[in-house]
Amino acid sequence: MASSRMLQPASIDIDAAARYYQLTLYLKSAEEIQIGRLGRFLFQAGFYIYTGSAKKGISSRVARHLRKEKKLRWHIDYLLERAEVVDVAVFGDDKSECELASLALSRPTAEVPAKGFGASDCRCESHLVYLGNELDC
Numbered sequence: 001m002a003s004s005r006m007l008q009p010a011s012i013d014i015d016a017a018a019r020y021y022q023l024t025l026y027l028k029s030a031e032e033i034q035i036g037r038l039g040r041f042l043f044q045a046g047f048y049i050y051t052g053s054a055k056k057g058i059s060s061r062v063a064r065h066l067r068k069e070k071k072l073r074w075h076i077d078y079l080l081e082r083a084e085v086v087d088v089a090v091f092g093d094d095k096s097e098c099e100l101a102s103l104a105l106s107r108p109t110a111e112v113p114a115k116g117f118g119a120s121d122c123r124c125e126s127h128l129v130y131l132g133n134e135l136d137c
């Protein structure tokens with residue numbers, strides 16, 4: 001399924017059949033961020049990929065991620081207080097959320113910045129991957 005670049009909530013028009021999404025985030029400078037009850041982690045400056053799912057209403061979920069004012073609920077909400085979304089890609093169900101997360105983790109520069117991030121309900125090390133300061137693809 002095609003990915004899309006739509007960063008303004010108002011212009012979101014995501015394929016309703018999409019089940020999973022990956023946000024590419026950019027953090028301007030290194031900082032320690034408290035991620036709810038998961039703990040406090042040092043996040044390096046640079047790019048991150050977060051994999052998530054919304055089996056119903058993927059456009060409203062992505063729109064929520066792009067919105068600044070909201071109650072902090074998921075791990076990603078805490079990071080999005082500090083980082084900005086620079087890209088959104090959506091996927092059908094030919095790969096699972098965890099497979100997408102592990103593909104991101106298999107990139108050459110990938111590191112896990114916070115164990116268990118976004119992965120409370122599965123066995124993944126993390127659904128958030130740090131890719132370094134340059135994005136090569």
Ligand SMILES: [Zn+2]
Nearest residue numbers: 098119122124
């Ligand atoms: Zn997982």
